[in-house]
Amino acid sequence: MTLKVYVDRMSQPSRAVILFCKLNRIDFEEIKVDLSKRQHLSPEFAEINPMKLVPAIVDGRFKLFESHAILIYLACVFPGVPDHWYPADLFRRAKIQSVLDWHHTSLRRGAATFVLNKALAPALGLPLNPKLAAEGEKILTASLSKLESFWLKGSGKFLLGGNQPSIADISLVCELMQLEVLDDMDRNRVLSPHKKVLQWIEYTKDATSPHFDEVHRVLFKVKEMLKTLRSTESSLNKKVQSRM
Amino acid sequence: MTLKVYVDRMSQPSRAVILFCKLNRIDFEEIKVDLSKRQHLSPEFAEINPMKLVPAIVDGRFKLFESHAILIYLACVFPGVPDHWYPADLFRRAKIQSVLDWHHTSLRRGAATFVLNKALAPALGLPLNPKLAAEGEKILTASLSKLESFWLKGSGKFLLGGNQPSIADISLVCELMQLEVLDDMDRNRVLSPHKKVLQWIEYTKDATSPHFDEVHRVLFKVKEMLKTLRSTESSLNKKVQSRM
Structure with missing residues (x-):
């Protein structure tokens, strides 16, 4: 079945x-x-x-x-x-579990709250909420710093210093890909200070190619749709202001 | 070591x-x-x-x-x-993992936010926050309903219909014990509609006796301390009002 x-x-x-x-x-x-x-x-x-x-x-x-x-x-x-996704070794497994638990209350909470309230809400028929977006950004930025300074501190390409990705890499990178639907300026402000994080996203994309792009295709379509929506709104606002 | x-x-x-x-x-x-x-x-x-x-x-x-x-x-x-804490059976193990993941974003988030902002904050040198307390109570109440209707729906004494506790029972019951520091009226308003949850807390206490009470002793001390604090504040307020 x-x-x-x-x-x-x-x-x-x-x-x-x-x-x-x-x-x-x-x-x-x-x-x-x-x-x-x-x-x-x-x-x-x-x-x-x-x-x-x-x-x-x-x-x-x-x-x-x-x-x-x-x-x-x-x-x-x-x-x-393959074993690297969720290693049988109990010590490595415990560390992966620890990243995944941390993800729930830090990176996930920050990124999801920020993206929804800053950009995605209209696509779901909901209003944007600048106050919640600011709260989300704060949690997200703190989480990205921890990712950079702790979870990615090893010499390997992936979380916990691994040279092959685990389920934690997939879970957390898919989370961060959600930032693609933001206005580029917002996305860059949040992500660009975190060079190791950006490099790790690229490593994970490479290690999971070509499926990574295929699975994320819909996200780029929504990104374009939201960009058009923002640009239409912006030019409408300018027209209204020029007539006032 | x-x-x-x-x-x-x-x-x-x-x-x-x-x-x-x-x-x-x-x-x-x-x-x-x-x-x-x-x-x-x-x-x-x-x-x-x-x-x-x-x-x-x-x-x-x-x-x-x-x-x-x-x-x-x-x-x-x-x-x-013993195996019942975290069963080797992959299906039971997966369900326990599912409860634990759910806990992060529902019961945990609701209970911790509610208890901190409704009662515990002064013990940590922080102010109470009625708005956050109300938000926490809403998440907590929804989570208790799901506990009652879904996670405890089986005929067994414990989560997922088990007859012996797992690590999920310990984790979630320790979370709900935090409600002990609330004013009794608040605690009863939130917990008492959920009879199965109350019964399950008792089953878990019984199954983990006498360690359960020993580990929670400090919580009851803080409960008494906060009760005294609230009662002193209340009588001070009455005195101030009677002189106005």
């Missing part, structure tokens, strides 16, 4: 799960749960994930949600997944 | 780690990092955990932080830890 993966590629943990499946040639059926159409709130999807969030999987009779739990499960039950 | 556990028992994840060690007769040295004295912000502690949070452990040359990562590590590397 084929693994069913319930996702919206606009969701960063959804992309991490799809990317992992593609990289490891796991046979899966992608079922889109369109967040902009609020399909995640439907009674049908509540049968899959009562928390009404993507991603979620159904593997035969087994249902699971929460992207980190899904990535760990897939790495453990599908044959042929 | 003895396991070193850096904790403040006023921190709910710190209590979960100590409780787990005691229950499993893991030989450990408890090193207090006094949050009220801001010892977690000291350069010495930054050497142990650069994120400046408790709990953290040092096991020989190996350092680790994030309580879920610590609980999983301890369950895996210490001999003689």
